[in-house]
Amino acid sequence: MYKATPSTPLDHVALYGAHLNDQDVIRKTHLDFLDILLAARDDNGVGFSKVDMRAEVDTFSFEGHDTTANGTSWAIYALAKYPDIQEQVHREVREVLGDRKDYSWADLQKLTYTSMFIKEVLRMFSPVPGIGREVSKPLVNDGVELPFGMTIIISLFVMHHNPDEFRPERFAKEKFSRRDPYSFVPFSAGPRNCIGQNFSMNEEKVLLARIVNRFRLELDTDHDIVMIPELIMRAQNGIKVNVYPRT
Ligand code: HEM
Structure with a gap:
């Protein structure tokens, strides 16, 4: 079991890169x-x-980028496909963020409808459509x-498609708390679930807020x-939407 060092006092963290010898220890106060x-x-x-290091970097590059880029693309498609929902997201973004371009973590927590919208996109379009396990x-x-x-493939996409109607409100706290928590697992569940889920939700909120603030999207x-x-979850010929500046 590897231990990463955030629990280590930072002024004692010594980094030995492949190109460094024991005398060339880098001391840092912030670890990336x-x-x-x-x-x-x-x-x-x-x-x-x-080789281990390369595997970790590959995992993060794929899991950290492709997934969120894909989820955001489907979110853009859903905004264009459901104009009333787009207007509701836009209204909330205007109310919470106005014309500001810098957002704080606290701002992002206030985007409750946008959050429900992103979850509904993750449910209906499941950027990671399935996961595999060996028994x-x-x-x-x-x-x-x-x-x-035996190798088992679990289709998150299929699991998520009941019901089939796109309705962000189903993720309102009072409604969702009555559902089986395992009915919605876009980030998987259990000990190997996604470690980037909060980060990606916030990343999507920032991107979508910036987009709806400036543009109206149409299918x-x-x-x-x-x-x-x-x-x-790919789109065979890509996703295309028409983009109009908001006046
Ligand atoms: C919409 C965005 C994302 C989705 C849908 C997603 C989905 C998932 C899923 C389903 C798994 C589990 C795979 C399995 O059980 O076999 C997973 C694992 C993982 N994700 Fe994400 N992910 C997203 C964003 C991110 C981001 C932004 C990061 C990093 C910054 C990240 C890092 C990881 C890592 C490192 C794992 C492997 C965890 C482990 O094996 O212990 N993911 N992700």
Whole structure:
């Protein structure tokens, strides 16, 4: 088990990069992602190998970028497809943020309708449409025996499509608290769930707020949207919307 260093007093954090020798220790007061990887040690004091490091960077580059970019693209499509919902998001963004371009974390917490909208996009378009697991010990699920070693693919997209109607209000606290929490798992669940989920929700809020504040979006009715569930939920020929400046 690797321990990253945020629990280590920061003035004692010593970073040994591949190009550094033991005398060239960098001392920093703030650790970025690569610093944390470089400083991480397992219980025997051994750091990540270059291959491990590469795997971690690949995971973050994909999980941190492609997923949110994809979720935001589907959100733009949904705004264009549901003009009344777009106006409601726009109204909230104007009320909370006005013309400001710098937003604080506290501002983003106030975007409750926009948050519900993004969750409904994650439900209906599931940027990560499925997850896979290998059965590590024999398991009986709903009367079906799953043997050791079997690979299971769980379709989050299929799970999410009941009901089928696009309605952000279903995520209002009082309504959603009555639902099974596992009925909505765009970021997976359990010990390997997404570590970037809060970050990505906030990232999307910033992007969408900036967009709806400046532009009105309309569907391009000449362009067909065909959803292709790959590692992420692709649109076969891309997503096209018409964009008009708000006056
Ligand atoms: C809309 C945006 C996102 C969606 C839908 C999403 C979805 C997911 C899902 C479903 C998993 C679990 C995969 C599994 O169970 O096998 C996952 C894992 C992960 N995500 Fe995200 N993700 C998003 C954004 C992000 C961001 C912004 C970051 C980083 C900044 C991130 C970092 C990770 C990492 C590192 C894992 C692996 C966790 C582990 O294996 O312990 N994700 N994500």
